[in-house]
Amino acid sequence: xxxxxxxxxxxxxxxxxxxxxxxxxxxxxxxxxxxxxxxxxxxxxxxxxxxxxxxxxxxxxxxxxxxxxxxxxxxxxxxxxxxxxxxxxxxxxxxxxxxxxxxxxxxxxxxxxxxxxxxxxxxxxxxxxxxxxxxxxxxxxxxxxxxxxxxxxxxxxxxxxxxxxxxxxxxxxxxxxxxxxxxxxxxxxxxxxxxxxxxxxxxxxxxxxxxxxxxxxxxxxxxxxxxxxxxxxxxxxxxxxxxxxxxxxxxxxxxxxxxxxxxxxxxxxxxxxxxxxxxxxxxxxxxxxxxxxxxxxxxxxxxxxxxxxxxxxxxxxxxxxxxxxxxxxxx
Amino acid sequence: xxxxxxxxxxxxxxxxxxxxxxxxxxxxxxxxxxxxxxxxxxxxxxxxxxxxxxxxxxxxxxxxxxxxxxxxxxxxxxxxxxxxxxxxxxxxxxxxxxxxxxxxxxxxxxxxxxxxxxxxxxxxxxxxxxxxxxxxxxxxxxxxxxxxxxxxxxxxxxxxxxxxxxxxxxxxxxxxxxxxxxxxxxxxxxxxxxxxxxxxxxxxxxxxxxxxxxxxxxxxxxxxxxxxxxxxxxxxxxxxxxxxxxxxxxxxxxxxxxxxxxxxxxxxxxx
Numbered sequence: 001x002x003x004x005x006x007x008x009x010x011x012x013x014x015x016x017x018x019x020x021x022x023x024x025x026x027x028x029x030x031x032x033x034x035x036x037x038x039x040x041x042x043x044x045x046x047x048x049x050x051x052x053x054x055x056x057x058x059x060x061x062x063x064x065x066x067x068x069x070x071x072x073x074x075x076x077x078x079x080x081x082x083x084x085x086x087x088x089x090x091x092x093x094x095x096x097x098x099x100x101x102x103x104x105x106x107x108x109x110x111x112x113x114x115x116x117x118x119x120x121x122x123x124x125x126x127x128x129x130x131x132x133x134x135x136x137x138x139x140x141x142x143x144x145x146x147x148x149x150x151x152x153x154x155x156x157x158x159x160x161x162x163x164x165x166x167x168x169x170x171x172x173x174x175x176x177x178x179x180x181x182x183x184x185x186x187x188x189x190x191x192x193x194x195x196x197x198x199x200x201x202x203x204x205x206x207x208x209x210x211x212x213x214x215x216x217x218x219x220x221x222x223x224x225x226x227x228x229x230x231x232x233x234x235x236x237x238x239x240x241x242x243x244x245x246x247x248x249x250x251x252x253x254x255x256x257x258x259x260x261x262x263x264x265x266x267x268x269x270x271x272x273x274x275x276x277x278x279x280x281x282x283x284x285x286x287x288x289x290x291x292x293x294x295x296x297x298x299x300x301x302x303x304x305x306x307x308x309x310x311x312x313x314x315x316x317x318x319x320x321x322x323x324x325x326x327x328x329x330x331x
Numbered sequence: 332x333x334x335x336x337x338x339x340x341x342x343x344x345x346x347x348x349x350x351x352x353x354x355x356x357x358x359x360x361x362x363x364x365x366x367x368x369x370x371x372x373x374x375x376x377x378x379x380x381x382x383x384x385x386x387x388x389x390x391x392x393x394x395x396x397x398x399x400x401x402x403x404x405x406x407x408x409x410x411x412x413x414x415x416x417x418x419x420x421x422x423x424x425x426x427x428x429x430x431x432x433x434x435x436x437x438x439x440x441x442x443x444x445x446x447x448x449x450x451x452x453x454x455x456x457x458x459x460x461x462x463x464x465x466x467x468x469x470x471x472x473x474x475x476x477x478x479x480x481x482x483x484x485x486x487x488x489x490x491x492x493x494x495x496x497x498x499x500x501x502x503x504x505x506x507x508x509x510x511x512x513x514x515x516x517x518x519x520x521x522x523x524x525x526x527x528x529x530x531x532x533x534x535x536x537x538x539x540x541x542x543x544x545x546x547x548x549x550x551x552x553x554x555x556x557x558x559x560x561x562x563x564x565x566x567x568x569x570x571x572x573x574x575x576x577x578x579x580x581x582x583x584x585x586x587x588x589x590x591x592x593x594x595x596x597x598x599x600x601x602x
Contacts, residue, residue, distance in 0.1 A: 055432040078435040089430035093345045105337035106434040150430065 004028045005158055005190045006052060011061035013047050021047040023214035024061065029192060031157075034184055036205030037194040038303070044214040045194035046086060046162055052192070053083045053160050066157060079107065082151030082159040082189070086166060088143055089150060092136035096127060096146055099135060100153055107154040114153065121149040124186070125179050141172040148179060152187065159183065161193040165200060177203055198299040208299070210306055217306045226297035230255060232271035233301055234278060237263045237291040250281035258305075262290070265304075271296075334436025338444030339451075342418065346452060356411070356452060360460040363403045365467060367531075368396035388535040391562055393472045400464055400471055401485075401557030402530030405550050407460065408453045408489045409524065412496030413517045415449040416504030420513065438600040439593045442501045446592075450493040457489055474564030481560035484574055488553040491581040495549060498585075498592035505599050530554040549584055552577040 006029040013022040022044040029035045037045040050056045052065055054074040062069065068076040090099045097118060104114035122128045125145040130138070138146065144164070151159055164180060165173040181204070184191055195201050201208045202222050210217040210225075218225065236247060244264045248257035251274060258265040268274040271294040282289060295301060303309075347353055392398035419442065422428040431441050464471035504513050525531065527541060528550035534542040545551045556577040559570055566574065 053433050055429070075435050078433060081433075083430075083433040085426075085429040085433065087426035087429045089426045089428075091341065091345070091427050092425070093348065094341065098341075098344070102337045102341055103430065103434065106334050106431075106436050108333065 003031060005031050006063070006065050006192070008052075008063040009061055011048070011051060011063050012059050013044075013051060013056065014059045020214050022051070022058075025211075025216055027209070027216070027219075029190065032184075032188060032190055033206040034180075034191040034193065034204050036201040036208045037192070037211050038196070038198065038201040038205075038208050038299075039194075039211040040196055040309070043196075043211045045196075045211055047214075048211070049160050049162050049192065049194055053081055054078055055083075055085075079154065080157055082154060082156035084147050084151040084159070084161045084164060086162045088147060090135045090143065090146055092134070095132050095134055096122070096138075097131045099146070100150065103150055103153045109154065117155065118153065121152055124182065125149055141168060141175070144168060144172075144176060145179060148176075148183070152183065152189070155187075156189065158190045158192065161191060163194055163196070165195070165197065173197075173200070180204055198303065202299050210303060212307045212309075218302075222299060225299065225302040229267065229297045229301055229305060231267055231269045232297065233295040234266045234268060234271055234275060235263060235291075235293045235295065236266070236278070236282075236289050238287060238289055243285075243287040246285055247278070247282065247287065250278050256305075258308075267305075334431070334434065334440040335443055335447070338431075338436070338440055339447045342444055342448035343451060346448065356456055357459050360403065360407045360456050361463045363407065364396065364400070364460060364464050364470075367403065368399060368464070368470075370395075388533045394469055396464055396467075396470050397472050397561060398533075398558065399531055400461070401561060402525075402528075402550075402554040404457050404460060404485065404489060404557055405492055405553040406525055406530055407456055408492040408553070409496055409521070409550060411449050411453050411456065412493045413500045413521065415445040415497035416501040417510065417513055418445055419501055419504045420508060420510050423508070432600070437597065439596040441600060442498070442505070442592060442596040445501055446494060446497040446589075449497045450490055453489055453493045454486065457485070471561075474562065476563075476565030477560065478564075480566075480571075481564075484560045484578065485557050487578055488556045488581060491578070491585040492549065492553045494585040495581070495588045498588045502592050502595050502599075505596065524548065524550050528554060529558075549581060552580050556581075 006027065008025050008027045011022060011025040011027075012020070014020050025048060037048060039045050047056070051058045052063055052070060054070055054077050057071055064070070065077045066080040068080065070077055090096070091102075094102070100118045100121070101114070104118065109117075119128065119131070122131045125148055127142065127145055127149075130142070135143065135146065148161075148164070151161075161180065165176045168176060177200070180191065180193075183189055191204075193200075193204065205222065207219060207221055208225060209219045218228075220228070236244075238244060238247075239262070241259070241262055244259050244262070247264055248254060248259075248266065250266075251268070253269055253274065255267045257267075266278075275292075275294065345352075346356075389395065389398045419428075422431070422441075428441075432438075461471070465473070500513070500517070503516060507513060507516075528545045528548040530550050534545065537545065556574045559566065559574050563570055
């Protein structure tokens, strides 16, 4: 066995109609890390996680999870992993413990130890008091917490979390993050998660894999990715697009200016010292700024720089449609 | 088939905990007995010759209920079986299917848990139905000599009908994925299945072409097998053979459909 929990080679998934959801992914995920797939809706995150967790089969390429081939030894893979899919998988007509016990039976776990494990898991996510309540009486946050431990009943070495905080409010999301961290620290589980929330990837992941249009754009720690920005960003908005090109030449230290409409983003080593120079340059050339701002490195910018797009949020209608279409394809 | 037992237990829990489901499942067969069984008065139909006449197409049934009870048991089994697949669509829509797919259980166990739980429900319904038929005035009359063999025939026939139709309709549900389509198919085929069979009427009352068609209908096989043991009690060896032959047909059909269902569900159930 290798030191990697997950290894993939040129993993691809093409849906009918020649829609390439995942276009050849090479990955190595280490024991004990939280590995975050970050990308907009429809980027191929869920498809990747579904292939690794054996609920869909890849079109081509190979992947091993815990040393088992995801196609040939899919049953062994399933025994060794825990999965928390995007859907709510608990049965509302059963009690929380009944849902968990049913899952324990799926793994042929003996009653005694698994019941003890279930009590521990309920306590871990603060649901011990409501274990005997019907799931239909749970709030959204409670159901998500229950989903988290549904994936842990079999004491997996690897846990897949597909958009663990999708649709939750800010406070509930922060609590979910605490639970996820607790699962890693207390149970020592390797966690692979997908998210389209930058702050979630930043907060939880040891390593982040930025994925867009089915391709891996980059992999690195949050710090590495931010360092790759090579400094701060100055954003200037002017009345007309003409003057933007002039601005980009104000200093030799400017790298890869990005023009977007009437806005230009300049990457500089140190905005604090470069900003006065830029002001001076604009006054001399008669350019009037409408807005100016400085951004210190953030994942947002990493994403923008690498994909050329802001990460598409839920609200974007086309992104939403794309996500729905992807979901329809997968079903 | 790992996962079969916990999944079947789940189905049954959902069934007996839902009072509406539970009561509808039990009351509906009673409606059948009381309304349909009393709708025809054989005595009137046959005129002065009376029920005991050997010329009666229902001979030797002492009343219509006793004649059609095998048909009603079979029809109830058929209905419950056909709806077995619908829960697969619900599981997919509501989310539990995603859990099943990532669990180390065989995919066919998802389908066969529906088959087994509906078979169990059918047997409970059958007991209630028979009890109701025995209690009501002018109800089911058991013949002398009705014995354990008769009970065996009733159970086997109903179980085989349940297996056949719940398997085939689960596959339909897996492939078509739409509630409306499955309901449409059920509505389309239940009428011909019931009326082109000996469930409610004997062959003597049918147009000859219909009688021929009905002979190949599994609903007829089950209805006739149950009817024979109920109407005659002590069977002649010829009657025993014909009952066993019906059960053999039903067994072959059920075995064929269960195998097909197994193969297709292992292959077709995916995300």
